[in-house]
Amino acid sequence: MAVYVYTVVDRTHPQRLDGLPGVGDPPTTLRTVDSEKLSAVVSDAPEELRPKRRDLAAHHAVQERLMGDGTVLPLQFGFITTDDDAVRAVLEERTEWFLERLRALEGCVEYNLKAGQDQSALLRQILRDSEEARRLNDEIRGGREDPQLPFTLGELVAGEVRDRQGRTAETIVDSLRGFAREEHASQSAGDDFLNASFLVEQGKEKSFLAAEQELAKGLGSDYDLRLRGPLAPYSFV
Template sequence: MADETGLFIYGIVPSDVEPTPDAAGVGDPPGEITAVRHGELAALVSEVGLEQPMGRPADLTAYQTLLDGTAAVAPVLPVRFGTVVTGPDAVEDLLSAHHDEFAETLDQLEDRLQYTVHGRYDDSALISEILAGNADAARLAEQVRGRPETETREARIRLGEMISQAVELSREAENGRLVNEMGRYAVRTAVRPPSSELDAVNVAFLIGADHEEEFLAAVEDFAEQRRDLIRMRLLGPLAPYDFVGAHQLAE
């Protein structure tokens, strides 16, 4: 008996978008990307075995690569990773049920790209800055320096709490500074939750194509100003994951 298959849905695009011949999907071997069309919309899909486990790093990479590549040439609404339906009829039902909503959102995303600015503190530089600005923390640091942990447990706990609070306040300030300086180039912004204790900034920006070069130059200037404290990286252009509620599109 042949294995049952379904269609993995990547994203929703305008109906005139064609998958490139070399586009590869999830699975092993990677599935061929095709388009299921309905009205003004199309869904980018590939065939997968219904018993095939999803969620390998290679699958997530394939999903993001396809969506990010598509976003570079056309508006796209990402569908939640791992969404699999039984076949083309189910895809058409999804497109039909949300046709006007999806079409309106795609119109709003025309010539829009997401960039994400992510930065992490240099650990030693951060601690030095915190101690320089907090006399109580500096005194505690001096008390515990070179002494056994068993003798300084309470002081170390208080110091850790002070540093943790200072990091949170610094992170809030750095994210606010980034949004204030870059927001003038963005249609929308979204401050993302930290991915580690040392996260300094993590903000997604939806950028209009006409402001892309100015935005990139401004990010470079911002990173240079903060380079002794924060190691920045710029991710993008990306599909608008933070601005279209991808988790809702398959419901």
């Protein structure tokens, strides 16, 4: 039967799974698949699995329970393989990689930071700072009938947005890098220009959070910084 995999831990991890339901409706039963040095927490895979609230909550509850007792390698929701033997084979084939990752994540949690900027405020900045952008904008508003003008202005503004937000993203990451063991950049979406995760040692969490708050204060109200955490370190597996 197909197997749903939640996480990988060291064999010495307590693996307290009592009372925890697995994914599926009705909930599946959690169990472990062991190799010489590692254990994978698994359950039978439901026939139809979708990221519903109950199943997402069950998946994350496993990570949170195990994180309370030691280091885990949390897999993203929805990881399914053929059977227990396939799970055991991967544990045995990639033992050293799993052990290295467990050492890297020991005593750490993940914080995810997304950043956006008010687009109207950004456009005002560009028009204030760029003489060429002001000239093109004034010509368009003045009624000059040249179909190339809006295109030229749009290209100029788009380039300025990329450059300015790219520099701001670098500044943000640079300001927080010293408080993290590792960092991971993901594709930003919508109006966000930054989507970055930081692997933070639990003893440095207060310093990291204080630095992020100071950074947000320094950037001002035109910026929207949204920090989530502490999380299981999904981005670093």
